[in-house]
Amino acid sequence: MSEAHQAVAAASPLGSRLKHxxxxxxxxxxxxxxxxxxxxxxxxxFFGGLITAYVTYRAAxxxxxxxxxxxxxIVSGTLMTLVLLGSSLTMAMAVHxxxxxxxxxxxxxxxxxxxxxxxxxxIKGNEYYHKWEDHHIxxxxxxxxxxxxxTAQLFIxxxxxxxxxxxxxxxxxxxxxxxxxxxxxxxxVKNYTVEISGLYWHFVDIVWIFLFPLLYLVDRxx
Amino acid sequence: MPSTSTYYKIFALLMFLALATxxxxxxxxxxxxxxxxxxxxxxxxxxxxxxxxHVRYQGRLTFVFAIAGFCWLVILxxxxxxxxxxxxxxPIPGAIPPMGx
Numbered sequence: 001m002s003e004a005h006q007a008v009a010a011a012s013p014l015g016s017r018l019k020h021x022x023x024x025x026x027x028x029x030x031x032x033x034x035x036x037x038x039x040x041x042x043x044x045x046f047f048g049g050l051i052t053a054y055v056t057y058r059a060a061x062x063x064x065x066x067x068x069x070x071x072x073x074i075v076s077g078t079l080m081t082l083v084l085l086g087s088s089l090t091m092a093m094a095v096h097x098x099x100x101x102x103x104x105x106x107x108x109x110x111x112x113x114x115x116x117x118x119x120x121x122x123i124k125g126n127e128y129y130h131k132w133e134d135h136h137i138x139x140x141x142x143x144x145x146x147x148x149x150x151t152a153q154l155f156i157x158x159x160x161x162x163x164x165x166x167x168x169x170x171x172x173x174x175x176x177x178x179x180x181x182x183x184x185x186x187x188x189v190k191n192y193t194v195e196i197s198g199l200y201w202h203f204v205d206i207v208w209i210f211l212f213p214l215l216y217l218v219d220r221x222x
Numbered sequence: 223m224p225s226t227s228t229y230y231k232i233f234a235l236l237m238f239l240a241l242a243t244x245x246x247x248x249x250x251x252x253x254x255x256x257x258x259x260x261x262x263x264x265x266x267x268x269x270x271x272x273x274x275x276h277v278r279y280q281g282r283l284t285f286v287f288a289i290a291g292f293c294w295l296v297i298l299x300x301x302x303x304x305x306x307x308x309x310x311x312x313p314i315p316g317a318i319p320p321m322g323x
Contacts, residue, residue, distance in 0.1 A: 030281070030283075030284075033280065033284055034283065034284065034287050037284065037287035037288050037290075038287060040288075040291060041287065041290050041291030041294070042291070043291070044291030044292065044294070044295050045291060045294055045295060045298070048294070048295040048298055048299075049298070051295075051299075052298055052299055052302050055299065055303070056302060056303070056306050056321075057321075059303075059306065059307060060306070060320070060321035061321075074244065078240070078241070078244045081240045081244075082237060082240055082241075085233065085236045085237060085240060086233075088233075088236075088270060088274055089229060089230075089233040089274075091274070092229045092273075092274045093226065093229060096223070096226060096229070099223065195276075198274075198275075199275055202270050202271075202274045202275045203275075205270060206266075206267045206270055206271070209263050209266045209267050209270070210263050210267070212240075212243075212263075213243055213247070213256075213259035213260065213262070213263050216247075217243065217244070217247040217255075217259050218256075219255070220247040220248050221247065221248050221249055221250040221251075221255065222250075
């Protein structure tokens, strides 16, 4: 952290108070950041288990996985990616505003982040609805027109597990942003709380950056 | 800390890469399709981690913590693949048959 930024952070009306078990504010912020990164490390492995299962099965059943992947809507998938990248920008701007102590800008960017997050979930919900209508829900009601119904179902199952877990993280993220917005409205938000929450939001964005090519872009050229 | 113009530039780059990866997916590159897709995904993730998540502007310890999860994921993927992908390479009687068709 640059000294100029430190001076800004210290003078900011949103600066946090020093807790008794830390010597300096910088040390406190450093510990907060590292704690969040440790949590994100466990999250990488949480998603990593499912992604490993997906990669293993895709290598084994590549034909069926390519067929099943083509049933996903590439337009809504790309749109979701763009919406989520946009929300990462507004999140970064929210953190920036918090560091400068601009409360109204912070509220604006938090609101934009929530709007984009909800838009993502809306497109995702629409996609799930179409899967429901096409009887592409794993289980006894699963209907598959092509060959390899069993392995195609495996792909759809992993699709729901991966995107469902990601959507759950998005819902939690939107709730966190809502909480921050309420704190901002009451003037009790701290700039480091915004920064730490931002790390979580960007992480969820990164998960989607990997899920999108893995699930939607399998053998699109065929 | 980065300026707002840095954020906008990184965002523009991310949008470009997102559209590029979709476009490239429709071109037949054979075995390179998934490789190109993953290289672009890793590039995008790196940009987000370095600039949006401020790892570039913080100490080395933050960098170590940030890269740790990725390293464990690589170990997980490598060791699991080493088992599943090499099944059936050697004709050992009684060995587990490979998955697939």
